[in-house]
Amino acid sequence: xxxxxxxxxxxxxxxLDKGERLGIVGESGAGKSVAAFSILNLISKPGYISGGEIRxxxxxxxxxxxxxxxxxxxxxxxxxxxxxxxxxxxxxxxGTQMTEALHAHxxxxxxxxxxRAIDSLAEVHIPSAATRIxxxxxxxxxxxxxxxxxxxxxxxKPPLIIADEPxxxxxxxxxxxxxxxxxxxxxxxxxxxxxxxxxxxxxSQMTERAxxxxxxxxxxxxxxxxxxxxxxxxxxxxxxxxxxQKTTPGQRLNQIKGGMPPLNEIPKGCAFNPRCPLxxxxxxxxxxxxxxxxxxxxxxxxxxSEES
Amino acid sequence: MFAFFVRRLAQAALVMFVISxxxxxxxxxxxxxxxxxxxxSVSEEERQALRDKMGLNxxxxxxxxxxxxxxxxxxxxxxxxxxxxxxxxxxxxxxxxLELVFGASLIIIVFSVPIGVFAAINPRHWFSKFAMAVSxxxxxxxxxxxxxxxxxxxxxxxxxxxxxGRGETVEIFGGWTxxxxxxxxxxxxxxxxxxxxxxxxxxxxxxxxAEMLEVLESEYVKFAWAKGLSxxxxxxxxxxxxxxxxxITVGGVQIGTLIAFTILTETxxxxxxxxxxxxxxxxxVDTPLIIAYLIVVGLIFVVTNTIVDLVYGLVNPTVKLxxxxxxxx
Numbered sequence: 277x278x279x280x281x282x283x284x285x286x287x288x289x290x291x292l293d294k295g296e297r298l299g300i301v302g303e304s305g306a307g308k309s310v311a312a313f314s315i316l317n318l319i320s321k322p323g324y325i326s327g328g329e330i331r332x333x334x335x336x337x338x339x340x341x342x343x344x345x346x347x348x349x350x351x352x353x354x355x356x357x358x359x360x361x362x363x364x365x366x367x368x369x370x371g372t373q374m375t376e377a378l379h380a381h382x383x384x385x386x387x388x389x390x391x392r393a394i395d396s397l398a399e400v401h402i403p404s405a406a407t408r409i410x411x412x413x414x415x416x417x418x419x420x421x422x423x424x425x426x427x428x429x430x431x432x433k434p435p436l437i438i439a440d441e442p443x444x445x446x447x448x449x450x451x452x453x454x455x456x457x458x459x460x461x462x463x464x465x466x467x468x469x470x471x472x473x474x475x476x477x478x479x480s481q482m483t484e485r486a487x488x489x490x491x492x493x494x495x496x497x498x499x500x501x502x503x504x505x506x507x508x509x510x511x512x513x514x515x516x517x518x519x520x521q522k523t524t525p526g527q528r529l530n531q532i533k534g535g536m537p538p539l540n541e542i543p544k545g546c547a548f549n550p551r552c553p554l555x556x557x558x559x560x561x562x563x564x565x566x567x568x569x570x571x572x573x574x575x576x577x578x579x580x581s582e583e584s
Numbered sequence: 585m586f587a588f589f590v591r592r593l594a595q596a597a598l599v600m601f602v603i604s605x606x607x608x609x610x611x612x613x614x615x616x617x618x619x620x621x622x623x624x625s626v627s628e629e630e631r632q633a634l635r636d637k638m639g640l641n642x643x644x645x646x647x648x649x650x651x652x653x654x655x656x657x658x659x660x661x662x663x664x665x666x667x668x669x670x671x672x673x674x675x676x677x678x679x680x681x682l683e684l685v686f687g688a689s690l691i692i693i694v695f696s697v698p699i700g701v702f703a704a705i706n707p708r709h710w711f712s713k714f715a716m717a718v719s720x721x722x723x724x725x726x727x728x729x730x731x732x733x734x735x736x737x738x739x740x741x742x743x744x745x746x747x748x749g750r751g752e753t754v755e756i757f758g759g760w761t762x763x764x765x766x767x768x769x770x771x772x773x774x775x776x777x778x779x780x781x782x783x784x785x786x787x788x789x790x791x792x793x794a795e796m797l798e799v800l801e802s803e804y805v806k807f808a809w810a811k812g813l814s815x816x817x818x819x820x821x822x823x824x825x826x827x828x829x830x831x832i833t834v835g836g837v838q839i840g841t842l843i844a845f846t847i848l849t850e851t852x853x854x855x856x857x858x859x860x861x862x863x864x865x866x867x868x869v870d871t872p873l874i875i876a877y878l879i880v881v882g883l884i885f886v887v888t889n890t891i892v893d894l895v896y897g898l899v900n901p902t903v904k905l906x907x908x909x910x911x912x913x
Contacts (some may be wrong), residue, residue, distance in 0.1 A: 315773060316810060320806075341797035346812045346814065348812070349811065351808055354810070357807055357810075362802065363804055363807045364804060364807070366804070366900075367825045367899070370794055371903075376817065380811065412902065414901070428811065450590035513853060550868075
């Protein structure tokens with residue numbers, strides 16, 4: 277830690293089993309993306325990892341050299357980014373951008389790599405893959421491009437994929453298609469998934485376990501069905517209540533009042549206290565520890581029990 | 585491709601027309617060419633008769649129409665001083681200028697790309713900071729000062745390099761004289777090329793660095809890292825190509841400026857090229873030569889920009905030079 281550094285993530289600790297699908301949810305600024313990008317040490321400069329451990333297959337990823345990290349990236353852990361319009365390089369063909377991932381990690385001939393790329397495109401349901409492969413990104417629609425990005429992520433058959441809000445930049449009908457595709461591919465190849473989103477609906481459909489983040493901390497963690505059906509933290513509760521489905525048409529949508537605090541103004545005690553409907557004196561002074569309630573782990577003095 | 589050429593040709597013709605009008609209308613404001621042509625003993629009547637004979641007393645549009653008709657046949661008038669067709673006089677000097685510009689461009693490309701890229705990749709390295717500091721200084725020093733300083737240091741004090749002229753040249757295919765093929769010619773090229781490149785080189789280093797820094801922050805470069813590619817591949821395949829797109833555009837325009845800048849460099853180094861010739865022509869009020877120079881330089885401008893557009897289309901796949909349905913690209 278250097279002086280005047282701002283902390284974006286603190287005490288964020290979670291585990292993921294092989295082939296498990298985990299959702300990370302929270303408002304913008306909660307630290308979801310930073311957490312995900314930290315895993316592959318891809319946080320934008322001047323950000324850096326000041327401490328902690330990220331274990332994958334027994335290796336601590338924070339201690340790897342760039343060379344060793346490159347062997348993990350795209351090979352053992354792949355990423356899918358938010359905006360497919362920006363993720364693909366505009367001056368390289370789809371084929372080049374697919375095969376280079378293979379060439380970086382495997383000894384493979386050009387013809388073989390090309391064939392693998394075509395197969396991969398077909399797997400993500402891109403029609404006439406053999407001609408698409410020689411096209412440039414601008415010749416494809418947004419949904420198509422995200423399919424290509426998913427195909428690139430899967431081409432090396434990694435055991436884990438991190439998807440950072442993979443559908444936020446797409447329109448609603450395409451969103452569902454991409455999520456279905458992702459789900460299908462995860463199921464068929466048994467690949468693990470860390471899915472970052474602010475859509476609780478997506479979390480409930482896609483994941484087995486979920487993490488709720490607020491101001492750089494995990495506030496609640498547990499089985500997705502418990503988080504969705506039986507939220508313990510008032511913040512999770514608020515998020516659930518803010519879903520448009522929960523309100524009758526014509527009524528004002530529910531919201532959690534206020535906004536995510538900036539990193540240099542995180543309140544004392546529980547970071548959520550200024551916005552919390554159940555706030556008490558202790559919330560303003562003492563940071564809550566984690567308590568285990570059923571399958572979930574929650575950091576709240578006023579954690580809601582099942583009756584409430 | 586063909587449609588692009590036709591459209592481009594029409595544009596070029598329009599630009600050349602405008603240049604010719606401007607260049608031609610300058611001539612009335614340059615002074616009296618007769619004063620330079622004839623001796624003091626020539627009487628006013630004789631001068632008037634000569635003016636009539638040369639058509640200098642005709643209305644502007646008559647003169648311009650005559651000029652345009654001749655120009656379309658490749659005749660830009662006869663130089664008052666050399667008593668030869670102005671185009672021929674300029675074409676004689678063209679190789680010297682183009683070789684100077686070529687040498688300077690070579691220096692700019694060879695140095696600006698590696699230095700700019702290095703400074704973008706390692707912004708905190710001492711060399712990057714040094715290069716940025718020097719380039720600020722380089723941009724602020726005018727060409728003629730760089731030229732005079734380099735003559736003073738390398739020719740006068742150290743005596744390593746010649747200070748003026750082209751040195752020994754050889755003639756290759758059809759009248760093109762080159763200094764690139766003899767040792768003496770090459771030695772004579774060094775100082776003028778450095779002086780001419782001294783303004784553009786820092787500009788391009790800074791441009792490439794700034795563009796590259798921006799590209800390195802882009803999502804697709806981050807995605808390239810996420811794929812586990814080697815740093816070399818991320819920098820030189822993913823980032824560099826995108827960096828060079830805007831640089832090519834600026835470069836095309838700047839080549840024209842470089843040709844214009846040769847006036848200063850050629851004057852300081854007594855380089856027998858078009859720029860030096862132009863300056864002499866201005867001093868002698870050699871109007872046909874001045875007009876011919878402006879038109880030839882304008883033509884070079886138009887041609888290089890067309891070439892740059894073509895190159896840009898080859899490098900950038902999102903630019904289509906010809907649309908199948910004639911859409912405007």
